[in-house]
Amino acid sequence: MSLGGLIGILLATLLGGASTFEDVMGHQVAWERPPQRIVSLSPSITEILFAIGCDTTVVVGVTRFCNYPPEARTIARIGGIVDPNLEEIVALEPDLVLATRGNPIEFMESLTRLKVPVYALETREGLEQVLRTIEEIGAVTGREGAARREVEHLREGLAQVRARSAARTGPRPRVFYGYGGLEGPHWTAGPGSYVHDLITAAGGVNVGGRAPSAWSTLSLETIVEADPQVYLGTFASEGEEAARRRVLRQLREHEGWSQTALARNPRIILFAEDRLQRPGPRLFSVLEELSRALGGE
């Protein structure tokens, strides 16, 4: 950052009670008035922005994957997550661009060079990190109060689910989360991922807990050895019923899977892909439903 910029921030801080923020990558953002034109480079950020009270007048640019809340579809598209369009963003004259892991780092640097304020967020870790990200977005967008209320609300739900799980007696169901179905390679969510946290909080034992990292493949024999009872997965445009039929068929056909408790008594819990795969506020409604499903309600 230039000397002039630094002095500017210092002056602004001394004179006008302006706020400055620094993200995990060292980008700095300073404003006297909360940002009025925000561009989101990821669907989870878009969802968080709307959850803390931003609307389509403030969120002026989103990715082509941002489909929630529904009004996000009406906002200008700035490209994808790995291929955002520099010109589109600059043309929107944003006073804040919120980026996340998965957006190209060089792209964030290009924005910084063009004096577009960029703030990058870590969004891929556990459930706690999702809550921290909501607070962080609240702070950098000047909506701290709304963010705090949202986080409190989500925390209450989390505490209720945990209490319900703790009150349950009997062995906890063993859950396998299949990121991409039952056919190999078997991608799953390991310790440190929010899916792992969801399964654990909802009262299940995550089979992927054996994996060495948050997102990892697990060999089929390890999965079969763990003997999962519940399959947690997602469905996309094909719809829930088609996805369920596919899982059932794969369970029946594959000799390896067919020996698991899951194949003998299939318990299949499916969520829409965008609900389960986005580290945003909707994970907590997923948690609520998952908890009920695992509890047999």
Place this chain on the structure above:
Amino acid sequence: MPWEGSEGVKADARRWLALPLLSATLLISVLLSLGLGSADVGFTDALRALTGGEGGPEAGIVRDIRLPRTVLAVLVGALLAISGTIMQAFFRNVMAGPYLVGVSSGAALGAVLAMICGWEVRLGKFSTVPLSAFVFALGVVALVYGLNRRRGRLHTSGLLLTGIAIGSAISAVVALLMITSERSIHQVLFWLLGSLSAARWDHVEIVLPYAGAGLLIAFVLARDLDLLLWGDVTGASLGVPVERTRTVLLAASALMTAAAVAVSGVIGFVGLMVPHIARFLLGALHRRLLVGSALLGGILLLWADILARTLRAPTELPLGAITAIVGAPFLVYLCSRARS
């Protein structure tokens, strides 16, 4: 070039001896493979599962997960190696491999389309992704072949160039599909690097007939392959029906490779490398070379897969990455030894 040198009687005997040795190595490797893996199931469990015994969960893991995967690794390795050997003779080029005429790029396009579009098609033992990969692989080879067949003659150099050109164009389309896809591309990436993590008996049943037929055709045409190395004119003057033989060889190679790629993804390097090692051990006469290549390909891919599933257990590594990392230095070493 590592083609045949002078072939003395002693060298010939040694070369025939290599075949039983390779067979024994393969057998031992298969047994080891059944006792190795991320689950806590060892050799004694594996032996008990194979010899019948009671059907506990350990037996299930050996019989239904490790055994099909082991058999599939051997078959896919053998198919790629036979196909590579045929292609190297076909093009009279040591750089040739099974993917040269567009099989891998076609298969990749088919697989990626199936994964990204979420198709659901089935045909016999074929599930969606293998079926789509198989069909597209053969489609691209047919296209490359058709573009290079003029007035009953096949243009070999044209085949190479068209294969490379169409392959590049399709790879670009695959990359575009991956970038613009709204679906997860983890699966696609693993597929493009090759993996046997989805192995099951259905897949074994898919490739088995191709392995059998391919081996048979290669064996019947082994002498023609030897003669093709001298060039089409010499081959024709020695009684090889050159055009027909070439077409049959190309079709056989494409079918074998397409079947292998359909169930395992694009496993690099085996088809290119194994023929060279086999020639080093067995000489260049194709009857022996093809059998040796098949055995060696099976051994090599089996060990690559054992490494893929045990090195970082319980997670898996992409198989194609291992074949290339282990294979490339070995090939370089062989070349330097052959030179000195």
